[in-house]
Amino acid sequence: MTAHTTTPPEIGGIGHSLKRVEDARLIEGQGNFLDDISLPGMLYMALVRSPVAHARINGIDIEAAMAVDGVLAVVTGELMAAHNLAWMPTLSGDTQAVLATDKVRYQGQEVAAVIATDPYIAADGAELVDVDYDVLPAVVTPQQSLDPDTVVIRDEKEGQTDNLAYEWECGDDAATAEAFARADRVVSIQTHYPRSHPAPLETCGIVADVNPVTGQATIYMTSQAPHAHRTLFAMVAGLPEQNIRIISPDIGGGFGNKVPIYPGYVVATAASLVIGKPVKWVETRTGNLISTGFGRDYHMSGELALTDEGRILGLRVDVLSDQGAFYSDAQPSRYRAGLFHVVTGSYDFPAAHITCRGAFTNKAPGGVAYRCSFRITEASYLIERLVQTAAYELGIDPADLRFRNFIQPEQFPYETPTGFVYDSGDYPTALRKALDAVGYEQLREEQAEARAQGRLIGIGIAHFTEAVGAGPAHTYDIAGLKMIDSAELRVHPTGKAILKLGVKTQGQGHETTFAQIVAEQLGIPAYDIKVEHGDTDHTPYGLGTYASRSTPVGGAATAVVARKLADKARHIAAHLLEAAVEDIEMAAGKLHVKGSPDQAVTIQDVALAAYTNLPEGMEYGLEDVTYYNPPNLTFPYGSYIVVVEVDPDTGVWKVERMVALDDCGVRINPMIVEGQIHGGLTEGFAMSSMQWITFDEDGNCIGSNFMDYLVPTAWETPRFELLETVVPSPHHPIGAKGVGESATVGSPAAYVNAVVDALAHLGVRNIDMPVLPDRVWEAIDSAAS
Amino acid sequence: MEVTVNVNGTDHTADVEPRKLLVDHIRTVVGLTGTHIGCDTTSCGVCTVLLDGAPVKSCTVLAVQADGRSVTTVEGLKSGGELHPVQTAFSDEHGLQCGFCTPAMMLVGAALLEQNPDPSDEEIRWAISGNLCRCTGYMNIVKSIRAAAEAKATAAAGADS
Numbered sequence: 001m002t003a004h005t006t007t008p009p010e011i012g013g014i015g016h017s018l019k020r021v022e023d024a025r026l027i028e029g030q031g032n033f034l035d036d037i038s039l040p041g042m043l044y045m046a047l048v049r050s051p052v053a054h055a056r057i058n059g060i061d062i063e064a065a066m067a068v069d070g071v072l073a074v075v076t077g078e079l080m081a082a083h084n085l086a087w088m089p090t091l092s093g094d095t096q097a098v099l100a101t102d103k104v105r106y107q108g109q110e111v112a113a114v115i116a117t118d119p120y121i122a123a124d125g126a127e128l129v130d131v132d133y134d135v136l137p138a139v140v141t142p143q144q145s146l147d148p149d150t151v152v153i154r155d156e157k158e159g160q161t162d163n164l165a166y167e168w169e170c171g172d173d174a175a176t177a178e179a180f181a182r183a184d185r186v187v188s189i190q191t192h193y194p195r196s197h198p199a200p201l202e203t204c205g206i207v208a209d210v211n212p213v214t215g216q217a218t219i220y221m222t223s224q225a226p227h228a229h230r231t232l233f234a235m236v237a238g239l240p241e242q243n244i245r246i247i248s249p250d251i252g253g254g255f256g257n258k259v260p261i262y263p264g265y266v267v268a269t270a271a272s273l274v275i276g277k278p279v280k281w282v283e284t285r286t287g288n289l290i291s292t293g294f295g296r297d298y299h300m301s302g303e304l305a306l307t308d309e310g311r312i313l314g315l316r317v318d319v320l321s322d323q324g325a326f327y328s329d330a331q332p333s334r335y336r337a338g339l340f341h342v343v344t345g346s347y348d349f350p351a352a353h354i355t356c357r358g359a360f361t362n363k364a365p366g367g368v369a370y371r372c373s374f375r376i377t378e379a380s381y382l383i384e385r386l387v388q389t390a391a392y393e394l395g396i397d398p399a400d401l402r403f404r405n406f407i408q409p410e411q412f413p414y415e416t417p418t419g420f421v422y423d424s425g426d427y428p429t430a431l432r433k434a435l436d437a438v439g440y441e442q443l444r445e446e447q448a449e450a451r452a453q454g455r456l457i458g459i460g461i462a463h464f465t466e467a468v469g470a471g472p473a474h475t476y477d478i479a480g481l482k483m484i485d486s487a488e489l490r491v492h493p494t495g496k497a498i499l500k501l502g503v504k505t506q507g508q509g510h511e512t513t514f515a516q517i518v519a520e521q522l523g524i525p526a527y528d529i530k531v532e533h534g535d536t537d538h539t540p541y542g543l544g545t546y547a548s549r550s551t552p553v554g555g556a557a558t559a560v561v562a563r564k565l566a567d568k569a570r571h572i573a574a575h576l577l578e579a580a581v582e583d584i585e586m587a588a589g590k591l592h593v594k595g596s597p598d599q600a601v602t603i604q605d606v607a608l609a610a611y612t613n614l615p616e617g618m619e620y621g622l623e624d625v626t627y628y629n630p631p632n633l634t635f636p637y638g639s640y641i642v643v644v645e646v647d648p649d650t651g652v653w654k655v656e657r658m659v660a661l662d663d664c665g666v667r668i669n670p671m672i673v674e675g676q677i678h679g680g681l682t683e684g685f686a687m688s689s690m691q692w693i694t695f696d697e698d699g700n701c702i703g704s705n706f707m708d709y710l711v712p713t714a715w716e717t718p719r720f721e722l723l724e725t726v727v728p729s730p731h732h733p734i735g736a737k738g739v740g741e742s743a744t745v746g747s748p749a750a751y752v753n754a755v756v757d758a759l760a761h762l763g764v765r766n767i768d769m770p771v772l773p774d775r776v777w778e779a780i781d782s783a784a785s
Numbered sequence: 786m787e788v789t790v791n792v793n794g795t796d797h798t799a800d801v802e803p804r805k806l807l808v809d810h811i812r813t814v815v816g817l818t819g820t821h822i823g824c825d826t827t828s829c830g831v832c833t834v835l836l837d838g839a840p841v842k843s844c845t846v847l848a849v850q851a852d853g854r855s856v857t858t859v860e861g862l863k864s865g866g867e868l869h870p871v872q873t874a875f876s877d878e879h880g881l882q883c884g885f886c887t888p889a890m891m892l893v894g895a896a897l898l899e900q901n902p903d904p905s906d907e908e909i910r911w912a913i914s915g916n917l918c919r920c921t922g923y924m925n926i927v928k929s930i931r932a933a934a935e936a937k938a939t940a941a942a943g944a945d946s
Binding site for chain 2: 019020022023024025026027028029030031033035036038119120198199200201202203250251252253255282284285286506507508509671672674675676678679680681682683705706707711713714715717719720
């Protein structure tokens with residue numbers, strides 16, 4: 001696929017599949033990940049975690065641990081409480097225990113920390129910390145949790161008399177009731193989007209280095225949001241913000257897991273502050289899976305009101321979310337269920353009403369946006385499963401039902417019944433193109449023939465719309481911090497440049513793509529532009545990388561700051577060429593007088609002049625900074641089609657085709673975009689087929705390691721066929737929308753719809769994720785009986 | 786106890802605790818941090834190194850077991866200042882994103898190509914099925930190893946002619 005470009009390959013602006021700058025160090029083992037950092041005199045921390053889900057702590061005996069040669073300190077909740085740090089705020093306005101004082105409320109909760117001279121010794125010490133627990137009954141489902149007779153989990157919380165974490169509603173109840181009253185048909189579905197874990201291959205970690213003399217706190221941290229974390233550290237720990245420097249080094253995958261501030265970070269920093277030496281803490285895999293930010297765990301009931309002709313009139317949704325012991329969704333503070341209200345999806349209908357309740361349970365807290373923009377994955381899944389169900393109930397082809405209800409291209413900007421204003425799109429073209437690519441009509445015929453032979457073929461469609469790039473300051477903040485982002489650009493006298501970003505890559509390739517954005521605007525070759533990010537002392541402020549916000553917000557800031565410099569460059573060029581500014585044209589790194597292409601200077605000439613030869617009164621230098629407050633979110637979308645064959649005897653299903661059409665607006669680096677989509681499609685496959693965090697009746701986490709928590713290998717992962725359309729975002733400076741999460745958001749419904757479609761003629765309407773073979777087999781079996 | 790491990794062609798002798806894992810030995814004693822740690826249960830494979838040429842997960846090998854043996858890590862893939870074909874191919878084919886699993890994937894790929902210079906996609910997928918990647922969805926990793934096989938074959942043909 002040839003992307004549209006306006007610059008030659010040697011400049012490498014937008015649309016070029018440039019090889020990545022970051023690869024050079026990573027393919028030679030010269031990356032600098034958190035655990036690679038070693039400082040003189042560094043100490044090591046190991047956490048003591050609760051083995052039980054719910055218990056009162058009667059006492060903690062640290063004597064044996066302290067007796068280990070090399071153990072320097074054992075930190076307990078009591079000690080943290082003495083510094084007013086036993087509890088910390090969450091990103092959803094709740095509080096979370098740093099180290100448990102009164103009770104433990106989930107298995108894996110942090111109870112104590114051992115500081116030692118060696119990581120093996122720290123682990124030895126942690127084994128020897130003796131905690132006396134008085135075990136309490138565990139509450140492991142949100143339904144059980146909200147039963148009035150259930151014990152109050154958060155009894156430490158003033159005014160908390162039940163296990164309700166939050167209540168939230170959105171939309172128009174009356175209008176929705178009216179839509180249902182005039183509906184010919186009502187179709188409903190109940191489904192659980194199971195708890196999943198982002199499980200980046202690098203776990204979370206920190207090296208906290210607080211200088212006892214200067215008070216300077218240099219904190220290396222696996223952080224997707226270093227600037228926000230600096231401010232939160234200042235607010236929570238009371239450290240002066242100018243003395244806090246967060247450095248987020250190379251990150252081995254984030255996927256939302258590295259957005260929250262975890263207890264380990266706080267304890268390691270406090271320990272370094274008290275001891276006066278650097279303290280390193282690197283989470284174990286089990287620690288990562290059982291205690292840090294999970295995603296999903298939404299119990300959803302959805303109802304669609306329809307006419308007999310298949311027009312959707314209204315949508316009603318009720319959600320019960322399992323929040324674990326602390327309500328700590330990383331989400332904009334205005335919305336208690338993230339952006340779940342994008343649940344109306346890609347369809348044009350007038351009324352929707354959504355109610356959400358969250359319940360505390362004896363499970364790990366989290367609710368992070370796992371490769372998703374704040375609960376959009378759950379929303380997209382529900383509407384696409386509902387539409388599929390409606391198609392069966394109405395006897396209308398699932399593709400056709402979507403065409404009948406799509407928002408039409410001419411309706412954009414389109415305001416949804418829950419208040420989003422979708423920026424742009426052409427849904428019918430996207431779905432048609434995907435259907436043609438997969439050979440949909442013929443596949444339906446093949447499916448019918450296969451059924452006649454007793455074979456089970458399924459074709460699953462999902463057409464998703466995301467809402468990403470949070471977001472406009474009037475609506476979006478996290479913990480009070482507006483969700484703007486920034487870029488600072490300096491062009492040096494030799495025409496090379498450095499771009500400093502508020503966002504932070506975790507593998508998305510920012511060091512390449514953001515340079516391409518500058519190359520497009522200024523004509524400086526992308527490889528002549530160094531991109532710096534992740535160090536709060538050296539980059540301008542921003543809220544970080546998650547919710548697909550880097551390109552929509554940070555990318556926009558980059559384009560705008562580069563345009564500011566382009567404007568100054570024109571003025572300098574006019575001076576050098578002795579022409580009027582209005583007559584200076586700029587393309588691909590050359591600035592020339594209109595109509596006289598030979599009367600030209602290069603951007604490199606201009607860069608030198610910026611420091612040596614300026615027009616009268618102009619300030620020296622060629623640099624600027626932009627803080628970008630996006631006017632709206634962006635709304636990427638796509639049409640995904642999955643073909644599966646299900647073995648009727650075993651319930652095992654295999655993906656035969658996966659065709660994914662994405663429209664993410666303008667593609668900066670098509671190679672990187674496609675890589676992101678491959679990854680997202682794989683995570684969607686993971687959640688739909690195998691990946692889940694579950695618990696036994698005592699609250700023991702089943703899925704505490706990679707032998708029990710299955711993530712797909714190359715062997716199981718399907719092959720993908722990618723397609724694209726490009727409808728630019730009208731409000732983004734370069735028309736880009738963001739793509740990192742689209743495939744994770746859109747694909748689970750396509751996989752599940754495919755398996756259900758294979759069994760639809762048997763009357764099967766739903767199988768919850770993960771769609772394990774035994775669940776499929778049971779669905780077939782109960783349909784038969 | 787004293788062990789001598791040859792890492793990337795150089796002998797490293799050190800006094801190590803018997804319980805010390807090879808991965809920790811490589812990272813902290815030998816001081817090469819391109820070998821990563823991801824899971825503690827021999828599942829993710831990011832700690833893969835070549836022990837006497839064969840891929841092993843170095844979180845499940847004790848340093849003492851490597852005494853007198855040779856280890857190749859990602860830092861040893863390059864030879865004579867030239868990148869190994871798998872390294873070039875991973876960059877050319879966008880076989881990496883965050884780069885955390887990459888050293889291990891490349892080592893497995895390199896070892897596979899020693900055994901099987903012309904592997905099919907299926908054979909590559911099987912070879913790397915002990916190594917997890919959370920970013921790429923594997924397609925471009927498979928493509929990278931295929932491309933490396935082709936580059937090696939082309940180079941060999943060039944050398945023969």
